[in-house]
Amino acid sequence: MNKVTTSGNDGLWARIRAALGRTDAAVPAYGQAAIAKNPHKKSRPAQRIDEELRRSWAHAAERNVSLCVLALEMDNYAEYFAAYGREAVDESIEALDSAISALLPRETDRCLRHGRAGFVLVLPDMPALMARDLASRIAVAIRHAGLANRASHAGQVTMSMGLAVANPQGGLDRAVLEAAHQAVKKAQRRGLARLEVVDLRGREERQRRAA
Template sequence: MTDTAISKEPSEPFWTRVRAALGAMRPVQQERAPAYGQAAIARSIGMKPKLGARIEEELHQGWSQAAARRVSLSLVVIEIDRFADYFTAYGRAEADDCLLTVMRAITDILPRSGDSCLRLGAASFVIVMPDLPALMARAIAAKMGDAVRDLALPHKESHAGIVTLSMGLAVTNPSGNYDRKFFEAGAEALKKAQRRGMGRMEAVDLRPALERKRKPARAA
């Protein structure tokens, strides 16, 4: 697995960041390049992924920042619909172009300088957004899906006819040490969206359950 990232940095040309991302996708010591074969892609989609160091770092930092400031933390987990079929139909070069084009569309929607689109596995992405209202996070995720649809990238193996994204959004109010269940909630929301069809988004707000848990029990 890989956790290639493209950050929203207005001062740096996009294609400079693309070249850096492509370089990060090449094999490095003690880390394998992403596998693009049909079987490898199929295995990586729909399975519990092993998070890369960059994604773990973003999750821990976002959690700590939000906990310290007592604000919410939003997480978006994204997957390109039927990417294994896309690879089979169009080949590796087109798959690479598709991935980077999608990452660019996602990155352009990110609301703040320094926000990153982190690549996970063959066709998945992770975005960590601390101190962002839940409604705004949902609106931003929806814009990402719309932006990719507007690209109208052909996908003849998809019922939609074009490349689409499925997304899971999780929101929480962090406290204490980072809880991996937060990422799992976002990943589960993504799976729920995929069960409903392509180009869908599901959201889960963990805050009400946390508030109930933190309230002291009433005296009998």
């Protein structure tokens, strides 16, 4: 098991743990309204994900290699938001971003924000087993971060993940991204800090044969 370090970020982690350890954090009046605001608006993070997916799809299709998309989402986000408030949640998301980014194997890999409390990793030319190993190491890093969450029976922040694997051919097919998002939802229905994997390669082969 790889050791996860937070060298140079000790002050940040200390502030986050102090903020999340408060027992008197007030619930902001805008709580759930803020969560639901503009759910269908395509934000700049969504545009960056689309651009990265398009670039990575073309890269994988040109080289005839696989493409993995790993979606991550904080478990019980609404309860966490209500318990700690926006500022503490934003600090936690920043810390999670740093922990995940530190584990990405290539300089070209990016941890992209998605929605209120999620991320997407678009990983061209990465075998499914390597992507699963990366997901496992990310889970360890999140656990080691120890971000308190009294709203969860785990006692700390957890993230569930959905991994979709495809063999890109031709023009961009966003089904791989949707499959990753659906997989993370399925993982959350099963519990906390789980990984669900969807392999689309068999489906793609059947579609090519039927064409």
